[in-house]
Amino acid sequence: MLEAGLLTLFVESLGRALFVSHEWLGKSHPDPDSRQLKVLQDALKNIMSGRSRVGLPIVTEMYYGRLPCPTAADLKSKPLFIWYDYLCVPQGSSPDAIKNRQHAINSIPSYVARCEYFVILCPELQHMDQPRILSQSSWADRGWCRTERLARELAARDDGFMIVVSSPVHQSLVFDMNRCLEAPGLGKFTFEADRKKVGNVIVQMVWNKLHHHLARGDLHKYRFLLNSQSTRCLQNLDVDPIDGLVPGFHSDENPFTDPKAFLLDWFMHQNGFKSYTDYDSGGWSPLCFAVMRGNTALVQSLLDRHASPNDATQKPKKEMVFGRNLSVLSIAAIYNSNEVMHVLLEARANVNARDSHYGTPLHWANISNNSEGVRILCQAAADPNVRCFPGLTPFETACACSAISAMREMLAQIPSTSLKRSLHWALMFHGGSTDTVRFLIDARANVDERFDVSVKEPTWWLLLTGASMKHRVSPSNFTSLAYHRRGATPLMFSILSGYFEAAAVLLAAGARFGVQNSRRKTAADLARDSLAPSLLLTRMGK
Numbered sequence: 001m002l003e004a005g006l007l008t009l010f011v012e013s014l015g016r017a018l019f020v021s022h023e024w025l026g027k028s029h030p031d032p033d034s035r036q037l038k039v040l041q042d043a044l045k046n047i048m049s050g051r052s053r054v055g056l057p058i059v060t061e062m063y064y065g066r067l068p069c070p071t072a073a074d075l076k077s078k079p080l081f082i083w084y085d086y087l088c089v090p091q092g093s094s095p096d097a098i099k100n101r102q103h104a105i106n107s108i109p110s111y112v113a114r115c116e117y118f119v120i121l122c123p124e125l126q127h128m129d130q131p132r133i134l135s136q137s138s139w140a141d142r143g144w145c146r147t148e149r150l151a152r153e154l155a156a157r158d159d160g161f162m163i164v165v166s167s168p169v170h171q172s173l174v175f176d177m178n179r180c181l182e183a184p185g186l187g188k189f190t191f192e193a194d195r196k197k198v199g200n201v202i203v204q205m206v207w208n209k210l211h212h213h214l215a216r217g218d219l220h221k222y223r224f225l226l227n228s229q230s231t232r233c234l235q236n237l238d239v240d241p242i243d244g245l246v247p248g249f250h251s252d253e254n255p256f257t258d259p260k261a262f263l264l265d266w267f268m269h270q271n272g273f274k275s276y277t278d279y280d281s282g283g284w285s286p287l288c289f290a291v292m293r294g295n296t297a298l299v300q301s302l303l304d305r306h307a308s309p310n311d312a313t314q315k316p317k318k319e320m321v322f323g324r325n326l327s328v329l330s331i332a333a334i335y336n337s338n339e340v341m342h343v344l345l346e347a348r349a350n351v352n353a354r355d356s357h358y359g360t361p362l363h364w365a366n367i368s369n370n371s372e373g374v375r376i377l378c379q380a381a382a383d384p385n386v387r388c389f390p391g392l393t394p395f396e397t398a399c400a401c402s403a404i405s406a407m408r409e410m411l412a413q414i415p416s417t418s419l420k421r422s423l424h425w426a427l428m429f430h431g432g433s434t435d436t437v438r439f440l441i442d443a444r445a446n447v448d449e450r451f452d453v454s455v456k457e458p459t460w461w462l463l464l465t466g467a468s469m470k471h472r473v474s475p476s477n478f479t480s481l482a483y484h485r486r487g488a489t490p491l492m493f494s495i496l497s498g499y500f501e502a503a504a505v506l507l508a509a510g511a512r513f514g515v516q517n518s519r520r521k522t523a524a525d526l527a528r529d530s531l532a533p534s535l536l537l538t539r540m541g542k
Contacts, residue, residue: 017082019148039121057173135434183236210222264305271289367401369404369405483519
């Protein structure tokens with residue numbers, strides 16, 4: 001295509017660029033009959049014509065209100081260039097083509113960094129060679145797809161949008177904290193040799209981003225990446241993390257006679273801290289970062305120097321959905337620093353410490369799908385019934401975040417855990433994957449349960465009643481769900497939230513589609529109104 005003059009060598013002065021990340025539909029060809037390409041073409045046409053709009057995920061609006069979304073005017077204001085791998089990467093079999101293809105693959109982080117829009121193209125389609133359906137969940141399981149997402153997060157830019165295209169008429173922004181914890185090395189690779197390639201690429205991305213933060217003087221973001229890279233970026237890739245970029249280190253401690261003191265001096269120097277109990281501009285202390293790093297020796301050394309086991313962050317971190325007053329025990333639960341959790345608990349950390357969203361360490365272990373952390377906290381007498389905003393127990397947050405390992409551990413530790421509304425919570429938030437829905441059905445969740453909240457649950461009642469009242473004036477995904485919530489079944493929630501593959505699973509499990517909610521709407525009615533896929537409409541007789 002390049003030789004035929006059908007491609008443009010893009011520079012940002014030409015306009016805006018859009019990077020397409022997708023999962024291959026076949027073993028030997030990414031899109032054998034161009035079904036994904038057709039969805040992308042139709043989606044872009046619909047957005048630009050105004051027939052469809054990029055919406056907000058329900059949970060995003062619930063927490064942060066109406067955030068700006070890209071509009072038709074945004075996409076049309078400048079020329080738009082599209083990077084699509086098998087159209088823009090050499091596909092030939094000649095030695096030059098193979099060499100250039102590898103160069104292009106190694107350059108994917110650079111392509112992503114130049115693109116203002118990052119599009120996850122994941123319509124629900126049948127794989128050509130395997131008995132499985134491709135979807136956003138399967139996309140998120142792929143190591144290369146995770147690498148492309150991480151490249152977006154580590155790009156040296158703060159503008160732009162990440163957009164999910166799930167059909168020609170269904171597009172939404174990406175805002176899912178759990179995705180930030182899904183390391184590429186824990187994803188699936190068709191060729192195991194790719195894992196090493198990915199490791200080397202990601203180390204370079206981390207190196208570049210750390211330099212970017214230092215050059216801009218943003219020490220908090222530098223510290224956050226420096227200490228989270230092993231978990232977020234490099235886990236299971238057999239590469240060493242970057243230990244630090246700050247020169248001029250000197251210590252009076254002897255690394256042979258007191259290695260822990262020497263290590264602490266190195267940590268303090270590389271993180272730019274002068275006091276063991278200071279807080280940086282983001283409200284995090286040395287102990288917060290040491291806990292995130294997962295180094296028990298560092299944590300114990302700081303505790304020995306009067307850092308508090310009940311230390312907590314002083315400011316919220318919006319991009320990670322962290323509230324203010326996030327305890328170090330919660331940070332350990334989030335980042336799977338499970339040995340550190342033992343150290344903190346032995347130092348008498350409060351197992352039920354609450355942050356400004358009323359979340360506890362057990363909530364965060366469930367959100368992060370940290371099953372070992374769930375076990376540790378339950379055995380330390382963590383309260384499984386406490387509720388965080390907007391009114392979820394720890395088990396319910398696991399349902400909401402598709403955290404199946406954590407759900408399984410909660411049910412093992414506390415067999416009396418209630419499954420009431422568990423399917424609704426999963427389908428309202430980020431838990432609408434088919435695996436999550438199947439797990440809850442197997443656990444005997446009621447597929448025909450009717451949803452409602454009463455004034456005895458004041459936060460939920462006020463939140464949903466207010467959104468319902470707003471629906472006729474200013475509709476959105478969230479207001480639509482709130483408007484139709486009373487008497488709604490999990491099948492209705494799956495349709496209102498756009499989890500159409502989950503809807504198929506519920507139907508297969510015997511969910512009824514003819515019952516009405518309080519608005520006298522059936523699941524079939526809602527599917528028709530939502531422009532659900534034709535296959536789903538056919539199954540419900542529409």
